Amino acid sequence: xxxxxxxxxxxxxxxxxxxxxxxxxxxxxxxxxxxxxxxxxxxxxxxxxxxxxxxxxxxxxxxxxxxxxxxxxxxxxxxxxxxxxxxxxxxxxxxxxxxxxxxxxxxxxxxxxxxxxxxxxxxxx
Amino acid sequence: xxxxxxxxxxxxxxxxxxxxxxxxxxxxxxxxxxxxxxxxxxxxxxxxxxxxxxxxxxxxxxxxxxxxxxxxxxxxxxxxxxxxxxxxxxxxxxxxxxxxxxxxxxxxxxxxxxxxxxxxxxxxxxxxxxxxxxxxxxxxxxxxxxxxxxxxx
Numbered sequence: 001x002x003x004x005x006x007x008x009x010x011x012x013x014x015x016x017x018x019x020x021x022x023x024x025x026x027x028x029x030x031x032x033x034x035x036x037x038x039x040x041x042x043x044x045x046x047x048x049x050x051x052x053x054x055x056x057x058x059x060x061x062x063x064x065x066x067x068x069x070x071x072x073x074x075x076x077x078x079x080x081x082x083x084x085x086x087x088x089x090x091x092x093x094x095x096x097x098x099x100x101x102x103x104x105x106x107x108x109x110x111x112x113x114x115x116x117x118x119x120x121x122x123x124x125x
Numbered sequence: 126x127x128x129x130x131x132x133x134x135x136x137x138x139x140x141x142x143x144x145x146x147x148x149x150x151x152x153x154x155x156x157x158x159x160x161x162x163x164x165x166x167x168x169x170x171x172x173x174x175x176x177x178x179x180x181x182x183x184x185x186x187x188x189x190x191x192x193x194x195x196x197x198x199x200x201x202x203x204x205x206x207x208x209x210x211x212x213x214x215x216x217x218x219x220x221x222x223x224x225x226x227x228x229x230x231x232x233x234x235x236x237x238x239x240x241x242x243x244x245x246x247x248x249x250x251x252x253x254x255x256x257x258x259x260x261x262x263x264x265x266x267x268x269x270x271x272x273x274x275x276x277x278x
Contacts, residue, residue: 003126003139030134033169042148043169048137050172051231054165056264063231065172065182066133066209067191070202097195097203098188099231113260124134125191125206 032119058111062100067125075122082115133209136181146170151224155248163266179217185229245270
């Protein structure tokens with residue numbers, strides 16, 4: 001099986017102008033996952049994730065397959081939680097280039113289990 | 126161009142489009158600190174498909190090398206990312222071999238290298254049905270100290 005590659009520095013739309021492919025590559029999410037099962041025993045959808053580790057209530061590691069160029073929290077991410085008033089956050093000290101330390105809390109700061117979804121944009125190693 | 130010649134991220138994107146995800150029933154339970162609850166490693170289904178297909182994932186030593194680089198004083202950014210992309214990828218693995226690889230990739234070395242030293246096993250591979258079915262007492266989960274280490278293996 002052959003795997004083709006198109007090399008181009010710009011993409012031009014027929015009427016809306018031109019964009020550098022550098023921006024396209026930089027703007028693509030390099031890591032994402034959806035874990036709708038609050039027990040964490042199933043990752044339903046993902047890209048560039050090798051597994052999750054359930055550390056306890058509201059406390060998870062997500063390991064990546066293609067490391068980030070530097071610590072994952074050096075870049076930007078978005079995350080959402082299922083259910084009401086839950087907060088998705090990333091622990092900075094324990095996040096590396098290959099592991100995301102994700103925590104979910106209610107609005108009083110108490111750790112809670114809930115469905116969670118995340119994506120990340122940044123440079124890969 | 127062959128699959129193994131692509132950047133690792135491109136191989137993962139190809140796999141997502143072309144391979145059926147594999148939801149493994151295996152779970153790896155381990156303890157890293159006596160004061161913390163047991164942790165449970167859950168394999169990702171797309172990653173499992175990559176491992177079982179072969180020709181996609183780099184050897185696990187590549188991750189250990191990058192981890193060493195990251196732990197070095199003054200680390201700012203990886204300079205040996207090419208190891209992920211240019212090292213000959215792993216051949217197809219069985220489900221069990223993939224779990225062993227994942228243990229060495231995602232569980233700290235000091236756990237899996239010495240899993241059976243001490244008063245009780247620090248790590249157990251089990252099926253998801255063997256875990257507690259509710260999370261009511263999640264922060265009290267521990268590996269049973271009476272578990273037979275041969276069964277644990």
